[in-house]
Amino acid sequence: MSWKYNANYPSIDDLRNKAKSKIPRFAFEYLDGGCNEDVNLFRNTDDIRALELLPFYIRDFKETSLKTNLFGHTYDAPFGIAPVGLQGLIWPNAPEILAKAAFEHNIPFILSTVSTSSIERIMEITQGNAWYQLYHPAESVIKDDIIDRAEASGCKVLVILCDVPSFGFRPRDIRNGLAMPPKMSLRNMLQICGRPEWALRTLFHGQPAFETMKPYMPKGLNMKQLGLYMNKTFSGRLNAERISTIRDKWKGKLVLKGVATEEDAQMAVQLGLDGIIVSNHGGRQLDAGQSAIKPLTQIAPKFRDKLTVMMDSGIRSGPDVARTIAAGADFTFLGRTFMYGVGALGNDGGSHTIGILKTQLKQVMDQVGCEKIEDLHHHLA
Numbered sequence: 001m002s003w004k005y006n007a008n009y010p011s012i013d014d015l016r017n018k019a020k021s022k023i024p025r026f027a028f029e030y031l032d033g034g035c036n037e038d039v040n041l042f043r044n045t046d047d048i049r050a051l052e053l054l055p056f057y058i059r060d061f062k063e064t065s066l067k068t069n070l071f072g073h074t075y076d077a078p079f080g081i082a083p084v085g086l087q088g089l090i091w092p093n094a095p096e097i098l099a100k101a102a103f104e105h106n107i108p109f110i111l112s113t114v115s116t117s118s119i120e121r122i123m124e125i126t127q128g129n130a131w132y133q134l135y136h137p138a139e140s141v142i143k144d145d146i147i148d149r150a151e152a153s154g155c156k157v158l159v160i161l162c163d164v165p166s167f168g169f170r171p172r173d174i175r176n177g178l179a180m181p182p183k184m185s186l187r188n189m190l191q192i193c194g195r196p197e198w199a200l201r202t203l204f205h206g207q208p209a210f211e212t213m214k215p216y217m218p219k220g221l222n223m224k225q226l227g228l229y230m231n232k233t234f235s236g237r238l239n240a241e242r243i244s245t246i247r248d249k250w251k252g253k254l255v256l257k258g259v260a261t262e263e264d265a266q267m268a269v270q271l272g273l274d275g276i277i278v279s280n281h282g283g284r285q286l287d288a289g290q291s292a293i294k295p296l297t298q299i300a301p302k303f304r305d306k307l308t309v310m311m312d313s314g315i316r317s318g319p320d321v322a323r324t325i326a327a328g329a330d331f332t333f334l335g336r337t338f339m340y341g342v343g344a345l346g347n348d349g350g351s352h353t354i355g356i357l358k359t360q361l362k363q364v365m366d367q368v369g370c371e372k373i374e375d376l377h378h379h380l381a
Contacts, residue, residue: 006352009344012317012337015353019343023090023198024191026176031090031339034283035168040291041283044314047291051323052381055368064365066358068373070108070308070331071157071253071274073129077358078373079321080108081350082282082312082335083133083159088116088208091342091349092201098338099125101350105358110159110333111212113146114230118211120153128154133257135161136242138235142216147249149212156252159277163258165237168285201346243271255310260289265299268307275308282313282335293327300328318360325373326380 009015020028034041068078081102087094095117102109103126111122113135122130132150137143150158177185192199202208210217213233221229247254256268257277268276278296280289292313300309311324312333324332334357341353365371368379 005355006345006348009352010356012340012353012356015337015340015344015349015356018345019091019340022195023343024188024195026178026188026191027086027090027198028343029172029176030086030178031084031336031343033170033172034287035170035285036287038283039287040280040289041287043291044280044283044293045316045320046314047293048314048320048323051293051327053322053326053364053368053376053379054381055379057369059369061369062371064362064371066361066365066373068331075108076106077354077361078325078330079315079332079334079357079361080131081110081338082333083110083112083115084335084339085112085114086116086208087112087339088205090339091346092198092205092208094339094342095122096125097342097347098350099130101354102126103129104351105354107354108157108333113212114210116208116211118214119146119149119155121211123150123153123155128156130155131157131159131255133159133161134246135164135234136236136238137233139233140245142233143246144249145216146212147246151250151252157255158246158250158252159255159257160238160243160246161236161257162238162264163260163279163281163285168281170284240267240271243267243273247272255308257312259299260292260295262295262299262302265303265309269303273307275310276303277333278309278311278329279313293324296324296329297327304328304330318357318362319364321357321361322364322376326376328377 066077068075081098095115099109099122108131110131110133112133119132132155177188217229253274255275255277256273258279259265259276260280265276278292278299280286280292292311296311303309308330310331311329315321315324315332315334316337321332338353341349345352370376370379
């Protein structure tokens with residue numbers, strides 16, 4: 001698919017700066033921040049960018065292809081859109097904008113349980129080609145019903161999240177009232193007044209809500225009651241029994257997201273999962289942990305013949321995608337990067353961001369003399 005290039009925003013940093021000027025501070029900081037002192041937030045990207053690629057100039061070279069086979073589908077690029085919570089708070093209608101762009105560009109979009117569009121709506125937009133990420137509900141009846149809804153909507157890939165056994169300690173969100181339970185302060189209201197486009201679009205699309213969870217929520221909850229309900233509803237700590245129950249019920253592809261050790265990767269193999277996403281939740285959960293790329297380099301060589309090994313966390317650009325795949329990933333996902341695009345350019349932001357990433361990645365591959373995505377590992381220095 002061709003994309004309309006906006007020369008005013010040729011890089012992801014340009015999109016981030018523009019998005020920051022258009023999104024209320026409390027919402028931008030929710031997107032942009034990590035946990036505690038943000039150590040792992042920055043370490044994620046720094047460690048990826050410490051990797052170097054080798055260019056081979058004097059060799060036969062035909063052309064570059066970004067096409068990547070994943071779970072029986074050929075995607076047009078080796079990256080997808082990672083799940084992000086509260087997307088519609090960050091930018092109104094963001095999940096639908098990004099799902100549409102992903103479908104048009106033939107890349108995967110992952111919808112989070114705590115995003116602001118429903119499973120049914122996103123599967124309609126993507127004709128069943130989106131993935132769904134499940135936060136594990138405490139009640140089996142809710143878990144089973146959500147899985148049934150995903151299947152009935154045509155979803156083929158279910159992602160289960162293992163790296164949120166507790167809520168991350170995020171000082172910005174606490175100051176801004178976006179902890180659980182959330183609150184809207186006078187300061188936040190003043191920030192909204194300073195972002196008129198965001199405010200008008202929010203009025204048009206309506207107050208963001210956890211659309212997938214609506215059928216299970218009591219009506220008329222205030223903000224405090226909503227926070228307490230969400231805390232009570234989800235039980236994020238997974239174990240072998242819980243995963244096995246989901247594996248037995250879900251007939252499509254099953255992916256474990258949040259893997260950070262070889263032990264958890266081995267457990268995924270033993271439980272019959274189809275793939276893992278090596279991740280540290282974008283540096284939002286464990287500030288004292290490793291960057292995502294470090295365990296990837298240990299996990300990928302040992303497990304890529306047993307399941308599909310993917311990665312998110314810290315990937316911000318096309319060169320970052322190239323480095324991550326060269327380090328062993330079969331596929332990559334980016335979250336904040338796409339939200340910057342939507343925040344900066346609204347309805348055009350998803351397509352523009354995908355176009356930037358494809359262009360950057362192709363340039364890297366052309367430069368180093370790599371024709372196929374699966375050959376990038378030969379170029380790791």
